[in-house]
Amino acid sequence: MEERLEAIKEKLKKYGQEHLLNGYENLDEKKQKVLLSQIENIDFDLIKSLYQNTAKEIKKSDAKVEPIEYLDKYKLKDKFKYYQEIGEKEIKQGKLAAVTMAGGQGTRLGHNGPKGTFDIGLDSHKSLFELLSENIKNEAKKYNVVVPWFIMTSDENNEATIEFFKKHNFFGYEYNKNIFFFKQGKLPMVDTEGRILIGEDGLIKQAADGHGGVYEALLKNGMIEKMKQMGIEWIYIGGVDNCLAKIVDPVFMGVTIDKGVIGASKSVVKANPKENVGVFCKKNGRPSIIEYTEISPEMAEAVDKNGELLYGESNILCHVFKLSAIEKMAVEPLPYHSAFKKATYIDRTGNVVVPETPNAYKFEAFLFDAFGELDDMAVFRVKREEEFAPVKNATGVDSPETARTLYNSLYKK
Numbered sequence: 001m002e003e004r005l006e007a008i009k010e011k012l013k014k015y016g017q018e019h020l021l022n023g024y025e026n027l028d029e030k031k032q033k034v035l036l037s038q039i040e041n042i043d044f045d046l047i048k049s050l051y052q053n054t055a056k057e058i059k060k061s062d063a064k065v066e067p068i069e070y071l072d073k074y075k076l077k078d079k080f081k082y083y084q085e086i087g088e089k090e091i092k093q094g095k096l097a098a099v100t101m102a103g104g105q106g107t108r109l110g111h112n113g114p115k116g117t118f119d120i121g122l123d124s125h126k127s128l129f130e131l132l133s134e135n136i137k138n139e140a141k142k143y144n145v146v147v148p149w150f151i152m153t154s155d156e157n158n159e160a161t162i163e164f165f166k167k168h169n170f171f172g173y174e175y176n177k178n179i180f181f182f183k184q185g186k187l188p189m190v191d192t193e194g195r196i197l198i199g200e201d202g203l204i205k206q207a208a209d210g211h212g213g214v215y216e217a218l219l220k221n222g223m224i225e226k227m228k229q230m231g232i233e234w235i236y237i238g239g240v241d242n243c244l245a246k247i248v249d250p251v252f253m254g255v256t257i258d259k260g261v262i263g264a265s266k267s268v269v270k271a272n273p274k275e276n277v278g279v280f281c282k283k284n285g286r287p288s289i290i291e292y293t294e295i296s297p298e299m300a301e302a303v304d305k306n307g308e309l310l311y312g313e314s315n316i317l318c319h320v321f322k323l324s325a326i327e328k329m330a331v332e333p334l335p336y337h338s339a340f341k342k343a344t345y346i347d348r349t350g351n352v353v354v355p356e357t358p359n360a361y362k363f364e365a366f367l368f369d370a371f372g373e374l375d376d377m378a379v380f381r382v383k384r385e386e387e388f389a390p391v392k393n394a395t396g397v398d399s400p401e402t403a404r405t406l407y408n409s410l411y412k413k
């Protein structure tokens with residue numbers, strides 16, 4: 001034990017993180033063990049370089065950026081049925097599963113609990129999880145199948161999520177038979193000096209590693225294997241906070257299969273050239289996203305011969321992948337982006353600090369950073385008012401109020 005502790009102290013000294021053991025003596029034996037193994041598992045070089053990157057200006061990429069081809073759902077004419085039939089065939093054979101990424105912190109919304117448990121204020125008071133569950137079940141019923149549902153949680157919300165589902169009898173799903181929960185990875189949070197934080201529980205303060213962690217989490221937790229055993233070939237991946245997400249969508253699948261690609265994304269047309277959204281493009285010939293911070297005003301405003309924006313397909317975090325694509329993307333390391341967030345922590349004197357403004361960096365991988373691993377993707381434009389009602393902020397844009405209005409107007413139709 002002494003030797004182990006000494007080795008850990010040595011390591012902490014090397015990286016200027018000695019404070020991590022400040023409260024060690026006050027922890028019970030069980031927590032002491034946890035803390036030591038947490039420290040042993042930290043990749044301090046990685047954390048150091050991620051912290052150093054927070055101070056660096058983001059380098060403009062010199063990749064060759066070009067528009068990406070897309071299909072508009074409302075311009076398919078008689079091909080609509082053709083695609084629909086292709087997709088339906090796969091769904092009827094039980095080859096589709098749904099993955100909902102619900103590991104985020106939902107800090108902007110400020111809801112106390114997992115975001116999926118949030119009630120957006122519909123007359124029915126259904127939670128986001130319930131709305132998504134209905135959405136999957138009702139569509140699947142049309143094809144006489146159950147679409148298995150895989151929910152990604154994080155350390156922070158896993159227990160509360162499963163508790164919520166239990167309370168609601170898993171919305172008709174059968175636990176560990178056709179509904180599964182798996183946890184994503186996590187990374188330590190650091191303060192503005194690069195020091196790793198200790199959380200209220202006396203242990204390392206860690207946060208989920210971003211929605212880009214989904215590929216690795218699916219693989220590491222044995223979900224890919226499970227899917228294979230279940231005869232799944234395609235998986236839908238989406239966020240928990242779009243209450244209009246059309247998860248079981250034969251036309252979308254048909255378009256993907258017909259194009260002969262192993263990954264596809266839905267898009268909605270950018271509201272205006274200045275909207276702060278990432279749009280699909282090709283970078284060095286491979287599918288990618290260009291962020292609004294990266295695009296020049298000329299590019300943002302450029303139009304094609306029909307007057308449509310050349311870079312106008314906004315990402316709505318709604319994708320379908322073949323299992324082979326996930327396996328490929330899961331083994332490639334993704335870059336981490338930093339986000340400055342509020343994080344409660346224990347300071348050097350042992351006091352709990354609840355900050356009112358952001359005080360710490362969290363490191364996240366983005367789902368779309370892996371798209372370049374695929375040779376090509378299909379991009380399928382759908383209508384915002386039919387498929388995109390995100391709940392991000394407590395008020396204003398993309399809030400419960402806007403989502404509720406969109407939901408009600410679609411379903412009243």
Ligand code: UTP
Nearest residue numbers: 101102103104105106107108208210211239240
């Ligand atoms: P957002 O990037 O909007 O993050 O996630 P968020 O956690 O919901 O909200 P903020 O930024 O803290 O306010 C988009 C989707 O990706 C999931 C979220 O749960 C949401 O469904 N996500 C995000 C994860 O599953 N894990 C993560 O680490 C981050």
